[in-house]
Amino acid sequence: MTATISDTIYQNLSQQIITGELSAGEKLRQDHIARTFDTSHVPVREALLRLEAHGLARHEPRRGMRVTALDPAEVREVIEMRVALETLALQQSVQNMSPVALDKIDRARIACDEAQTMPQWEALNRAFHRAILTPCGLPRLLHTIDDLHIASARHLFAHWRSKWVQQTDKDHAALVQALRRKDLSTAKGILTRHIRRAS
CATH class of the missing domain: 1.20.120.530 (GntR ligand-binding domain-like)
Structure with missing residues (x-):
């Protein structure tokens, strides 16, 4: 199966979260991510929803999508x-x-x-x-x-x-x-x- 741009974004961001390069509470800005991967907002939104489904990010009212905290x-x-x-x-x-x-x-x-x-x-x-x-x-x-x-x-x-x-x-x-x-x-x-x- 060929990886989509959404897959690529998800893999990249999830690895950064897992390794701590993106820290807890850090905002995941759609505009910035779209520019980084030279794509539209649609695959970015798909990737962010996958991060949320895997417990790596959470949408907070008025604060946007952010990296979740690691709960010991x-x-x-x-x-x-x-x-x-x-x-x-x-x-x-x-x-x-x-x-x-x-x-x-x-x-x-x-x-x-x-x-x-x-x-x-x-x-x-x-x-x-x-x-x-x-x-x-x-x-x-x-x-x-x-x-x-x-x-x-x-x-x-x-x-x-x-x-x-x-x-x-x-x-x-x-x-x-x-x-x-x-x-x-x-x-x-x-x-x-x-x-x-x-x-």
Whole structure:
């Protein structure tokens, strides 16, 4: 599927919000965004509505669309929702996992381990998690998990950016081995521990 200008604007702005380049309360001005991307207001409005749907922006009366604040109280809820939904997706994934899917997962694991910066690592970490869950074949569930990953990513950048160091993720490696054995119980245990470490 070809990305639209609205997709491009959404991806650009969401990444800036996740990484903290656009701070909480900052106004998202349609005119300025339209000029930046050399487009009309229509795709800008579409992108802003998507940001709002993903909890990254909120329209405030007489103040316009602004970046939402990062609420530390939501972190525990997001983590527990991820545990519940990702282990549910994993249960279905294991049943449908092909050798091709396993190879894709392992490539995603290696790419994540080789990340040179935190923004690069965060995007590749999300790609790894998406790869292990995509075989579940449940698009609505995957969409909800994607939203939770966005919330988790904002927390990670806010609290861990200065402490991030490149390293091999042993949980990812152990998870891949469990998936190759189709050992669902071990895989779910590793995934649960791995997600909760993010808190």
